[in-house]
Amino acid sequence: xxxxxxxxxxxxxxxxxxxxxxxxxxxxQLERGDVALDASIALYERGAALKKxxxxxxxxxxxxxxxxxxxxxxxxxxxxxxxxx
Amino acid sequence: MSDLFDDPAPSDRPGQxxxxxxxSEISGEVKRTLEGTFGRIRVKGEVGRVxxxxxxxxxxxxxxxxxxxxxxxxxxxxxxxxxVPEEGLEVVVTGRLTAFGGxxxxxxxxxxxxxxxxxxLMALLEKRKKQLESEGLxxxxxxxxxxxxxxxxxxxxxxxxxxxxxxxxxxxxxxPRKVLVWPVAVQGANCAAEVARAIDGFNQLxxxxxxxxxxxxxxxRGGGSIEDLWGFNEEIVARAAAGSQIPLISAVGHExxxxxxxxxxxxxxxTPTAAAELAVPVRLELLGWVEQQGAxxxxxxxxxxxxxxxxxxxxxxxxxxxxxLLETPRQRLDQVxxxxxxxLIRGVDRRRLKLSEAAASLRPATxxxxxxxxxxxxxxxxxxxxxxxxxxxxxxxxxxxxQLAQRMNALQSQRxxxxxxxxxxxxxxxxxxxxxxxxxxxxxxxxxxxxxxxRAAGARGADHLRIEFADGEIAxxxxxxxxxxxxxxxxxxxxxxPSKPAARKPKAxxxxxDGGQGTLF
Numbered sequence: 001x002x003x004x005x006x007x008x009x010x011x012x013x014x015x016x017x018x019x020x021x022x023x024x025x026x027x028x029q030l031e032r033g034d035v036a037l038d039a040s041i042a043l044y045e046r047g048a049a050l051k052k053x054x055x056x057x058x059x060x061x062x063x064x065x066x067x068x069x070x071x072x073x074x075x076x077x078x079x080x081x082x083x084x085x
Numbered sequence: 086m087s088d089l090f091d092d093p094a095p096s097d098r099p100g101q102x103x104x105x106x107x108x109s110e111i112s113g114e115v116k117r118t119l120e121g122t123f124g125r126i127r128v129k130g131e132v133g134r135v136x137x138x139x140x141x142x143x144x145x146x147x148x149x150x151x152x153x154x155x156x157x158x159x160x161x162x163x164x165x166x167x168x169v170p171e172e173g174l175e176v177v178v179t180g181r182l183t184a185f186g187g188x189x190x191x192x193x194x195x196x197x198x199x200x201x202x203x204x205x206l207m208a209l210l211e212k213r214k215k216q217l218e219s220e221g222l223x224x225x226x227x228x229x230x231x232x233x234x235x236x237x238x239x240x241x242x243x244x245x246x247x248x249x250x251x252x253x254x255x256x257x258x259x260x261p262r263k264v265l266v267w268p269v270a271v272q273g274a275n276c277a278a279e280v281a282r283a284i285d286g287f288n289q290l291x292x293x294x295x296x297x298x299x300x301x302x303x304x305x306r307g308g309g310s311i312e313d314l315w316g317f318n319e320e321i322v323a324r325a326a327a328g329s330q331i332p333l334i335s336a337v338g339h340e341x342x343x344x345x346x347x348x349x350x351x352x353x354x355x356t357p358t359a360a361a362e363l364a365v366p367v368r369l370e371l372l373g374w375v376e377q378q379g380a381x382x383x384x385x386x387x388x389x390x391x392x393x394x395x396x397x398x399x400x401x402x403x404x405x406x407x408x409x410l411l412e413t414p415r416q417r418l419d420q421v422x423x424x425x426x427x428x429l430i431r432g433v434d435r436r437r438l439k440l441s442e443a444a445a446s447l448r449p450a451t452x453x454x455x456x457x458x459x460x461x462x463x464x465x466x467x468x469x470x471x472x473x474x475x476x477x478x479x480x481x482x483x484x485x486x487x488q489l490a491q492r493m494n495a496l497q498s499q500r501x502x503x504x505x506x507x508x509x510x511x512x513x514x515x516x517x518x519x520x521x522x523x524x525x526x527x528x529x530x531x532x533x534x535x536x537x538x539x540r541a542a543g544a545r546g547a548d549h550l551r552i553e554f555a556d557g558e559i560a561x562x563x564x565x566x567x568x569x570x571x572x573x574x575x576x577x578x579x580x581x582x583p584s585k586p587a588a589r590k591p592k593a594x595x596x597x598x599d600g601g602q603g604t605l606f
Contacts, residue, residue, distance in 0.1 A: 017233035020371075023378050030385025037393055044386035051382060054375045057234070061368050063261030065253055067244050067268055068296065074282050076296055082244060082266050 011049045016057040023050040112186030119191055123182045128154060128193065129201055130178075132170040145170050147178055147193075155192035156180070167274040167315065168198045171212075175205035197274070199312075206311055210318050213345060217320070222327045228351045229332045231363065232300050237263045238364055239299030239331070241283040244268040248307045248357045255361035260368040265299055271306040276316025280304065281325035288330050301364055302331050304346060305357040308339040317344035326350050336360035524555035 014022060026047035029035055035043055066079035106114070133146030133153060141160030146153050156178060158166065170176060180195040200206045217223065238256070242248050244266055256262055267283040270276045283304075290298035304326065306317065316322065317337045326333055327349040335350035336357045347353040354360035516522065520530065530553040531538040538544045544563055551558050 015233075020374075023375070023382070027378050027381045027385055030389060031381060033385075033389060033392055035389065037389060040386060040389040044382060044389075047382040047386075048379075051375055051379045054378075055372070058368055058372050058375065061261045062263070063253075063257055065264045065266065067266040068286075070268070074279065074286075076267075076286055076290070079265070079296065082249075 011046070011053045014050075014053065016054065019050050019053045019057070023047060023054060026050060109186065112184065112189070115191075116184040116186060119182045119184050125179065125181055126193075127177050127179045130154065130176070132172055132174045132176055135170055135172050143170070147176070155190065156195045157192055158195045158198075162196050164278055165196065165274045166198050167276075168200050170198050171209065174209055175201040177201050200315075203311055206315065206318075210345065213318065213320055213323070214348065217323055217327075217345070217349065222323070223348045227327070227349075231332045231334070231352060234260070234366060235262060235299070235301040235364060237265060237297050237299040237301075239265045239267060239287040239302045240305060241267045241269055241280055241287070241302060242305040242357075243271045246271075246307065248305050251356075251358045252303065252305060252361045255358045256365060259362065260365035260371075262365055263297075265296070270316075272309065272313045272316060277319035277322050280316060281319075281321040284322075284325040284329050284333070288328075299331060302329060302333045303336060303354075303357070303360045303364060304333060304350070305336040305360055306338060307357070308342065311342075314338050314342055314344055317346045319345070322346050323349050334360045334363055521555070524553065529554050 011019065011022075026043055030040060030043055030047065065082045067082035068076045069078050069080055071077045128147055130147035130149050133148045135143070135145040137143050141163070143158040143160075143163055145156050145158075147156050148154070156170075158170075163169070168174070168176065170178075177199045178193065178195040179197040179199070180193050182191060182193050184191040200209065221227070240249060240252060242252075248271075249266060253264060256264065265287075267286060269279040269283050271280075284302065287299055287302055290296050292298045292300075304317075306314065314337060317335075323345040326335065326346050332351045334352045334354050335344075335346045336354035336359065337344045337346060340355035352363055354363050520528070524530070531544060532551045532553065533543065533547040533549075538547065538550060544550055547563060549560055549562050551560050
């Protein structure tokens, strides 16, 4: 996973991990306090969007387990719910 | 070879003078006998030469130190072999003896091959490891990083049993994800082929399709004996794992069991549970982290405003009030306006003082002193004014004039002498060239007045003539009747120069002339 996420990349296009790193960078920048005031507002907005993106990703923690059904030749044909207990 | 059926043959047909068999008949009998007598047997030996025909059938030898047994496994049987025979491998083969009439040969049709003993298995494993390692399949740079948070996890394992349960359980604890289970046999003859096919199958799924492609594969199996786990030591499994585009975690057996797939997988988990831990992060921790970052974010943004507000307040406090700003100038104005009237008076006073100081030094004596000074200067200059230098100059110039005059005189006399010498020389020349020289030789010049008479006719008409000789002149009075001299005079009358006859004539009376000449001088 590369860390080449420019500040212009839309938040929705970032993977969870990239969004995490971007959020961390934004927070660091804001805490250092060396950002111009209007830039810091934009930075905060981006940080908030990144946080939401991360939260959404974490909330979408759905479990769905399926077993692949195979035909006679062993090629996959579909899925069936798997209850492994 | 024939020994083998020497024994049964007599028992089938004891003591008869049997009719002849055809070759095919006896071949068929032999085949039947072989198959019927031995039935399904197990033979232990070392695999010799192995040959896989283009038809897909497998031909190989099993041998010990003295004998060789030809073995055949048909194409359809190969996939069910738990071990594919390899040269040098100690195996126990199971199958039936049979004969091939076409070549008068017998062989064994093998439908199962098992490795004979653990030592042999380990040796085989070592051999495969070396082979794959030499191909670079174990290289660390081949290992792919695992996704931080996979969306779909593909699990290759048995759909029933503790392994899948453990994995799902641990996933649920940490971060519930979508899981696709590809059911496979995890031991036995089909294990390797099914596992390899499952790995390939997951890779061939399209991302986001009806059967979505997982972004992480876990190949898992619980613990077992080396024979149980042997499927994961097969080369096809190792090659499928190495060829997987999807990052792959292997979790086969317990921590102490290492199978071939563990060397080529991107990560090896000691247990299936550990594989689930490697696969996903802990969701609650991440949620906590995000919350924490959110709080820091808000605090950071608030701080940015707060710090600037503080700074603004500080700066505003440092900004002075307008009143205080004007106080000092106002005070100065007051002071200055108070001092203004006095200043005028003082200014006049100061100028007056300067005037009186200046006037004090202005006295007649000062002027007189000045005049006296100038006068002295004049006197001084006058005393130095004298005629002597001019006189000296005049004397010097006089001397120079005298010198020049002397030089001029000297030059002049020199030139005069030179001219005289030139004149003398020229005169002498003239003398030489003049008619006077000819007079010495006897010629004479006759003149009437100042004119030279060159013709007798001229002389005849004249009242008096003067005849010039070398040593003087005489005056004669011609009578005009001198006929004797006529012809002589005619012959000499051609030139103005004196002629011989003319000269002879004066010679005739030199005495006459002497007297006249003498009186002249």
